[in-house]
Amino acid sequence: MAFAGAKIIQPSLPLIHTTTRSPDNTLLSDPSFLSSPFLGSTRTLRLTQSISPAQRRSASPVVAVSDVFKEKKLKSNTNLLLTKEEGLQVYEDMILGRAFEDMCAQMYYRGKMFGFVHLYNGQEAVSSGFIKLLKKEDSVVSTYRDHVHALSKGVPARAVMSELFGKKTGCCRGQGGSMHMFSAEHNVLGGFAFIGEGIPVATGAAFASKYRREVLKEADCDHVTLAFFGDGTCNNGQFFECLNMAALWKLPIIFVVENNLWAIGMSHLRSTSDPEIWKKGPAFGMPGVHVDGMDVLKVREVAKEAIGRARRGEGPTLVECETYRFRGHSLADPDELRDPAEKARYAARDPITALKKYLIESKLANEAELKAIEKKIDEVVEDAVEFADESPAPSRSQLLENVFADPRGFGIGPDGSYRCEDPKFTQGTAQV
Amino acid sequence: MWGIIKQKLGARGLSAPVFGDCMHRLRPMASAIRRYSSATKQMTVRDALNSALDEEMAADSDVFLMGEEVGEYQGAYKISKGLLDKYGSERVVDTPITEAGFTGIGVGAAYHGLKPVVEFMTFNFAMQAIDQIINSAAKTNYMSAGKINVPIVFRGPNGPAAGVGAQHSQCYGAWYGSVPGLKVLVPYSSEDARGLLKAAIRDPDPVVFLENEMLYGESFPVSTEALDSSFSLPIGKAKIEREGKDVTITAFSKMVGYALKAAEILEKEGINAEVINLRSIRPLDRATINASVRKTNRLVTVEEGFPQHGVGAEICATVVEDSFNYLDTPVERIAGADVPTPYAANLERLAFPQIEDVVRAAKRTCCRSVPMAANV
Numbered sequence: 001m002a003f004a005g006a007k008i009i010q011p012s013l014p015l016i017h018t019t020t021r022s023p024d025n026t027l028l029s030d031p032s033f034l035s036s037p038f039l040g041s042t043r044t045l046r047l048t049q050s051i052s053p054a055q056r057r058s059a060s061p062v063v064a065v066s067d068v069f070k071e072k073k074l075k076s077n078t079n080l081l082l083t084k085e086e087g088l089q090v091y092e093d094m095i096l097g098r099a100f101e102d103m104c105a106q107m108y109y110r111g112k113m114f115g116f117v118h119l120y121n122g123q124e125a126v127s128s129g130f131i132k133l134l135k136k137e138d139s140v141v142s143t144y145r146d147h148v149h150a151l152s153k154g155v156p157a158r159a160v161m162s163e164l165f166g167k168k169t170g171c172c173r174g175q176g177g178s179m180h181m182f183s184a185e186h187n188v189l190g191g192f193a194f195i196g197e198g199i200p201v202a203t204g205a206a207f208a209s210k211y212r213r214e215v216l217k218e219a220d221c222d223h224v225t226l227a228f229f230g231d232g233t234c235n236n237g238q239f240f241e242c243l244n245m246a247a248l249w250k251l252p253i254i255f256v257v258e259n260n261l262w263a264i265g266m267s268h269l270r271s272t273s274d275p276e277i278w279k280k281g282p283a284f285g286m287p288g289v290h291v292d293g294m295d296v297l298k299v300r301e302v303a304k305e306a307i308g309r310a311r312r313g314e315g316p317t318l319v320e321c322e323t324y325r326f327r328g329h330s331l332a333d334p335d336e337l338r339d340p341a342e343k344a345r346y347a348a349r350d351p352i353t354a355l356k357k358y359l360i361e362s363k364l365a366n367e368a369e370l371k372a373i374e375k376k377i378d379e380v381v382e383d384a385v386e387f388a389d390e391s392p393a394p395s396r397s398q399l400l401e402n403v404f405a406d407p408r409g410f411g412i413g414p415d416g417s418y419r420c421e422d423p424k425f426t427q428g429t430a431q432v
Numbered sequence: 433m434w435g436i437i438k439q440k441l442g443a444r445g446l447s448a449p450v451f452g453d454c455m456h457r458l459r460p461m462a463s464a465i466r467r468y469s470s471a472t473k474q475m476t477v478r479d480a481l482n483s484a485l486d487e488e489m490a491a492d493s494d495v496f497l498m499g500e501e502v503g504e505y506q507g508a509y510k511i512s513k514g515l516l517d518k519y520g521s522e523r524v525v526d527t528p529i530t531e532a533g534f535t536g537i538g539v540g541a542a543y544h545g546l547k548p549v550v551e552f553m554t555f556n557f558a559m560q561a562i563d564q565i566i567n568s569a570a571k572t573n574y575m576s577a578g579k580i581n582v583p584i585v586f587r588g589p590n591g592p593a594a595g596v597g598a599q600h601s602q603c604y605g606a607w608y609g610s611v612p613g614l615k616v617l618v619p620y621s622s623e624d625a626r627g628l629l630k631a632a633i634r635d636p637d638p639v640v641f642l643e644n645e646m647l648y649g650e651s652f653p654v655s656t657e658a659l660d661s662s663f664s665l666p667i668g669k670a671k672i673e674r675e676g677k678d679v680t681i682t683a684f685s686k687m688v689g690y691a692l693k694a695a696e697i698l699e700k701e702g703i704n705a706e707v708i709n710l711r712s713i714r715p716l717d718r719a720t721i722n723a724s725v726r727k728t729n730r731l732v733t734v735e736e737g738f739p740q741h742g743v744g745a746e747i748c749a750t751v752v753e754d755s756f757n758y759l760d761t762p763v764e765r766i767a768g769a770d771v772p773t774p775y776a777a778n779l780e781r782l783a784f785p786q787i788e789d790v791v792r793a794a795k796r797t798c799c800r801s802v803p804m805a806a807n808v
């Protein structure tokens with residue numbers, strides 16, 4: 001067995017995994033991280049009588065468990081966590097995510113977008129930390145909280161905003177909407193609105209990569225897939241089913257759990273018998289990693305390892321990113337169950353502020369450079385709104401398009417005409 | 433990092449926050465016309481459902497509610513508001529997001545005589561539990577030779593909502609309507625909601641109870657009789673919402689309001705429409721539908737679901753089978769467009785029946801009556 005994590009989890013013993021503590025302070029403010037990266041930390045066992053999930057949780061930030069990670073990390077002797085260029089790229093992406101979502105809230109209240117709009121504020125370190133490490137050919141599968149994943153993957157802000165406005169120029173021509181971002185060009189394989197639904201789809205994308213490499217002999221097909229989903233989703237069967245198959249078949253996928261501690265108004269601790277999600281990796285024979293999802297540098301380190309592993313054909317990884325959403329579940333959620341003190345605590349750990357501080361303190365960037373990025377992004381978002389607003393609504397004839405890939409649409413009727421031209425059959429009551 | 437959470441856990445249960453409408457910031461629908469003679473009080477559909485649940489839980493401790501956010505959040509659409517406080521977390525059970533799991537658990541509990549009410553946050557999500565609903569619930573009485581019945585209610589909002597795109601917006605009436613062993617109820621008004629939900633909970637068989645999110649906030653007059661805790665409505669009986677002689681319009685759920693509105697418009701043009709509120713899709717009240725068609729000789733069916741194999745198709749079939757010779761004109765079937773629900777507002781509107789569509793179809797049936805009269 002390659003994974004230490006699998007070994008230490010013994011059925012009958014309640015355990016605490018501790019590590020060389022990278023205590024409450026973040027990587028970003030803790031230079032000692034450089035010499036003692038938590039990924040390579042050792043674990044100790046401690047037996048206790050009976051501990052509540054909350055107690056277990058409060059033990060310390062839990063960390064990587066795989067030998068794979070450990071060995072890699074020990075060999076690595078880089079001192080810089082990222083180059084200036086990388087730092088600015090990640091910063092820009094996070095600013096874009098934040099500014100875009102703030103604009104969405106405004107536009108929603110102005111009636112420019114509708115339905116359920118789920119914003120990503122607070123979780124930017126996860127999207128930017130992972131997706132910015134991908135190649136264009138790599139795939140991303142998301143949920144209903146998908147705008148920022150699409151942006152990080154390179155879908156232009158104009159195309160996403162326009163989709164949200166329900167316009168023809170949107171990335172799905174106004175047919176998908178907020179919860180369903182797709183971009184074949186960018187390998188954004190969808191925002192899926194149903195809990196768990198995206199996980200098998202992502203696993204299927206990873207299956208296809210492996211198939212292309214091994215069956216179709218496309219030697220250069222080393223594409224990986226990232227599946228993003230929430231803590232609440234980890235109680236859904238599809239999660240477990242896919243952990244099993246991904247490990248069984250060594251698929252190039254990373255299961256990225258964005259544990260923001262809440263599923264609408266359901267606290268993670270109230271819904272999950274063992275709230276340490278990362279532990280489910282080793283249980284299925286893959287590494288499980290717990291990382292501070294408010295710290296983009298930590299996320300990036302973990303992501304690098306996991307993506308590299310997947311690319312090398314070494315199989316899947318489960319990464320639990322502990323993060324927090326700064327807004328309600330959706331723009332229609334009154335958000336009355338989360339404790340204001342909890343919100344304040346996480347607000348103080350804003351991942352963007354933290355990165356900014358790191359970039360400046362480590363002299364990777366100065367205030368002016370970061371300001372320039374913020375200004376540029378403001379313009380990008382403004383431009384996206386203008387573009388979306390001025391774009392035309394879909395034409396009426398679009399109603400019946402794209403239901404099938406078959407260009408004949410619904411097939412050919414007995415009189416030789418396309419069935420899609422038979423108004424009784426397809427239009428319902430629409431007067432197209 | 434988790435200290436706050438701990439505190440939060442400790443504080444749980446102390447607060448019982450009161451919520452207004454949420455998750456409901458949707459475009460308002462045209463309010464429907466209603467005709468009730470012995471109306472005494474106005475009540476929203478939300479309150480009707482809430483009071484029905486409350487009364488049935490009070491009357492029978494075998495009844496419990498389970499689903500996502502039914503407890504502390506008071507229901508995603510606030511249907512279970514106040515019930516957690518009243519009945520506690522053993523009877524108002526917040527579940528993880530695992531439809532297959534908790535639906536199956538509900539079914540298993542029903543095998544043992546409990547009367548679970550399983551709430552789906554929306555019926556779309558019940559797709560992840562369709563095996564449990566159809567295989568485990570609907571077929572068990574039959575497979576066990578009548579030895580194990582399944583007194584369970586599956587309820588939640590069904591049908592198109594506003595602006596939520598393809599996955600969150602569709603009608604499951606015809607899906608469940610085709611399954612032997614299920615009863616499928618589709619309330620429109622507050623009286624329907626109260627009477628049918630109470631009947632569903634008391635019923636010995638699995639009932640799929642399809643509510644409509646757009647109706648939750650609508651107020652309807654309710655009679656004193658309907659407010660009584662003993663009130664219930666018969667399963668399988670349609671209601672003639674409005675009598676007429678020129679054309680029969682069948683509808684269910686939100687579309688009943690549209691049909692009534694259309695009937696008003698038609699009246700001004702001299703067409704007297706009879707509007708049937710189906711109330712139950714399975715069993716389908718074939719008798720009431722056929723009697724009406726035999727009187728009016730014309731039929732328009734209205735539903736928001738997809739056209740093929742829809743509820744309208746079944747109604748057409750029953751009318752063709754039983755009252756073919758009474759039809760003066762071809763049946764008009766109004767349904768949603770045969771496409772996944774579009775997000776863009778203009779396309780979405782095109783995809784679902786509007787009041788004008790009902791009016792137009794009804795007029796067509798009436799105008800075409802002369803050439804076809806030979807059939808009578």
Ligand SMILES: Cc1ncc(C[n+]2csc(CCOP(=O)(O)OP(=O)(O)O)c2C)c(N)n1
Pocket residue numbers: 145193194195196229230231232233234258260262263264329500529531553557560
């Ligand atoms: C199958 C299914 N059931 C219920 C829902 C309703 N729902 C939407 S989001 C959500 C909570 C998800 O929480 P989590 O997985 O933690 O993700 P987060 O929203 O926190 O990012 C629920 C219950 C759904 N979309 N799909």
Ligand SMILES: [Mg+2]
Pocket residue numbers: 230231232258259260261262263264
């Ligand atoms: Mg969550």
